[in-house]
Amino acid sequence: MEMKKIGLLVELNSGDLKPANLGMLTAARGQGYALKAIVLEPVGETVAEELAHFGAEEIIAVTMDPPDWNPEHWSQAVVETMRTNEIQTLMGLTTAQGRDLLPRIAAVFDAPLVMDCIQVNLARRTVKTSQFSGKTVATLRLSGDYGIYGMRPNAVPAMASPGAARRIDQNVRITNQGGIRVLEIIPSEAGGQNLSEADIILSGGRGMKNGDNFKLLHACAKALGGGAVGASRVAVDEGWVPYAMQVGQTGTKVNPKVYIACGISGSVQHFAGMKSAGMIIAINTDPNAPIMANCDYAVEADLFDILPELTRQLSVSERLK
Amino acid sequence: MKIYACIKHVPDSAATITIKDNNEIEEDITFLMNPYDEHALTEAVRLKAQHTEGEIIAVCLAKAAAENTLRSALAMGADRGILITADSRQDSLVTARALAAAIGRDGNPDLIFTGKESIDGEGMQTMFRLARHLDMPVATNVVRVEMREDTARVTCEKEAGAREILEIRLPCVLAAGKDLNTPRYPTFPDIVKSRKKEISVVALEDLNVAAPCGAIELIGLTPAAEARTPRAITGTAQSIAEQLIAILKNEARVI
Numbered sequence: 001m002e003m004k005k006i007g008l009l010v011e012l013n014s015g016d017l018k019p020a021n022l023g024m025l026t027a028a029r030g031q032g033y034a035l036k037a038i039v040l041e042p043v044g045e046t047v048a049e050e051l052a053h054f055g056a057e058e059i060i061a062v063t064m065d066p067p068d069w070n071p072e073h074w075s076q077a078v079v080e081t082m083r084t085n086e087i088q089t090l091m092g093l094t095t096a097q098g099r100d101l102l103p104r105i106a107a108v109f110d111a112p113l114v115m116d117c118i119q120v121n122l123a124r125r126t127v128k129t130s131q132f133s134g135k136t137v138a139t140l141r142l143s144g145d146y147g148i149y150g151m152r153p154n155a156v157p158a159m160a161s162p163g164a165a166r167r168i169d170q171n172v173r174i175t176n177q178g179g180i181r182v183l184e185i186i187p188s189e190a191g192g193q194n195l196s197e198a199d200i201i202l203s204g205g206r207g208m209k210n211g212d213n214f215k216l217l218h219a220c221a222k223a224l225g226g227g228a229v230g231a232s233r234v235a236v237d238e239g240w241v242p243y244a245m246q247v248g249q250t251g252t253k254v255n256p257k258v259y260i261a262c263g264i265s266g267s268v269q270h271f272a273g274m275k276s277a278g279m280i281i282a283i284n285t286d287p288n289a290p291i292m293a294n295c296d297y298a299v300e301a302d303l304f305d306i307l308p309e310l311t312r313q314l315s316v317s318e319r320l321k
Numbered sequence: 322m323k324i325y326a327c328i329k330h331v332p333d334s335a336a337t338i339t340i341k342d343n344n345e346i347e348e349d350i351t352f353l354m355n356p357y358d359e360h361a362l363t364e365a366v367r368l369k370a371q372h373t374e375g376e377i378i379a380v381c382l383a384k385a386a387a388e389n390t391l392r393s394a395l396a397m398g399a400d401r402g403i404l405i406t407a408d409s410r411q412d413s414l415v416t417a418r419a420l421a422a423a424i425g426r427d428g429n430p431d432l433i434f435t436g437k438e439s440i441d442g443e444g445m446q447t448m449f450r451l452a453r454h455l456d457m458p459v460a461t462n463v464v465r466v467e468m469r470e471d472t473a474r475v476t477c478e479k480e481a482g483a484r485e486i487l488e489i490r491l492p493c494v495l496a497a498g499k500d501l502n503t504p505r506y507p508t509f510p511d512i513v514k515s516r517k518k519e520i521s522v523v524a525l526e527d528l529n530v531a532a533p534c535g536a537i538e539l540i541g542l543t544p545a546a547e548a549r550t551p552r553a554i555t556g557t558a559q560s561i562a563e564q565l566i567a568i569l570k571n572e573a574r575v576i
Contacts, residue, residue, distance in 0.1 A: 110533055136545055
């Protein structure tokens with residue numbers, strides 16, 4: 001009997017494979033499905049090699065006409081690719097692009113879809129995901145001919161599984177213009193970090209006192225070799241930093257290996273956005289702040305003393321390398 | 322100008338969630354309107370004010386107790402409410418069908434608002450399914466809306482502060498993001514007025530929605546990861562920084 005197929009909707013960033021794709025491939029492997037990577041942008045050699053290195057057995061390089069970003073066109077292209085290749089199971093990432101594409105594809109097929117999965121069992125068609133403001137882990141089962149899974153970026157660590165990947169080319173002419181025209185794409189400001197995919201996040205709260213002080217977090221992030229900088233709702237409401245930096249229930253949900261919370265008390269709403277972090281380090285002068293009782297490392301100290309010193313030591317050790 | 326606002330009755334994010342019978346929660350806690358739906362409704366009110374004639378209809382699929390959330394919607398500016406009652410939590414495939422059916426039999430929408438996600442189910446998909454059933458285009462995480470003749474110009478927030486501006490054909494479904502506006506909460510006179518506004522109730526089974534091809538079934542709920550056990554890091558700033566670097570290097574392995 002032919003092995004079942006799973007389409008992996010791969011996401012690129014300026015032509016490069018986003019690291020989160022590798023964990024996604026890892027999550028899909030070893031469960032009785034053959035991995036077919038679907039790439040909607042030109043596939044360079046490095047991308048092809050990486051996909052093969054992490055278990056893709058086939059790379060479907062889709063060329064769209066026209067190729068420009070349009071959520072309706074791109075989801076149409078995936079639908080057509082799935083139909084042509086008889087793929088009924090699809091996995092993608094719960095990123096901004098994934099949130100715009102996966103549900104559209106699910107709607108076309110009238111397929112069950114679960115977003116932000118932290119664990120997937122393809123054989124049983126069950127997943128684990130967050131529900132109720134991050135306070136519970138829900139186990140859900142998908143039924144029907146189709147199934148679509150949106151992984152939380154970095155929920156599953158990437159593990160290589162080298163092999164060869166066959167490449168096939170698929171051309172899709174967009175016949176249905178649809179009801180949306182993309183007029184303008186405004187990229188994030190220089191250095192705008194993607195919180196939801198970052199491995200290290202330094203976050204500031206009320207204790208930062210003003211927006212200017214966030215430069216301490218940026219300097220430390222840079223010294224760490226490229227962390228992202230986030231903020232609590234307080235810092236955003238005070239107007240110190242833009243909403244794009246907010247971590248929490250109504251901000252961005254993050255899943256880093258390390259979350260360093262500076263001057264953040266740790267409200268329920270804040271935790272809803274970062275509780276799945278691998279390690280939480282809290283720096284706060286208040287030993288009774290809720291976060292100090294619910295972190296991995298509690299540093300009762302002034303962030304204005306610790307951050308510059310941490311930055312200094314990290315920079316020194318960099319120079320010594 | 323007929324605007325439908327799909328709202329959801331959800332547990333307060335600050336409420337304690339107690340799991341019972343493996344896949345349900347104790348419901349004697351505070352329930353309120355999904356925060357993103359408040360932004361949606363506030364925008365509907367703003368847009369209605371730009372037209373000489375308009376009507377905002379709040380639609381909600383929930384258990385009967387949701388009537389108080391619909392009343393809040395009326396107090397916030399909706400003119401009428403439709404409550405679709407169901408005995409149990411429904412998945413997104415059924416919810417979208419129910420909303421489409423209720424809206425379809427009520428009138429012709431010029432615009433439909435939802436929130437970009439619900440804080441309980443966190444499914445992020447009902448608006449796309451609803452749009453598909455009504456054959457309308459849909460945009461999510463909308464932070465700005467400008468109505469034109471046959472289209473709307475909307476700004477959608479992406480990641481890391483990136484945005485895109487779309488021209489979307491009307492009628493359409495727009496899912497509100499947090500940056501869309503600041504919700505205007507009702508005044509006492511608004512609340513008094515809302516008591517006279519109509520809420521029509523229809524049972525889910527009376528909508529006779531066709532069974533979907535697939536389903537998402539909740540088979541278990543467990544409390545999220547137990548609390549962490551903190552270890553204190555003490556000493557001078559220099560010593561603390563040294564210890565943190567060692568932890569980041571040897572334990573977390575991020576540097």
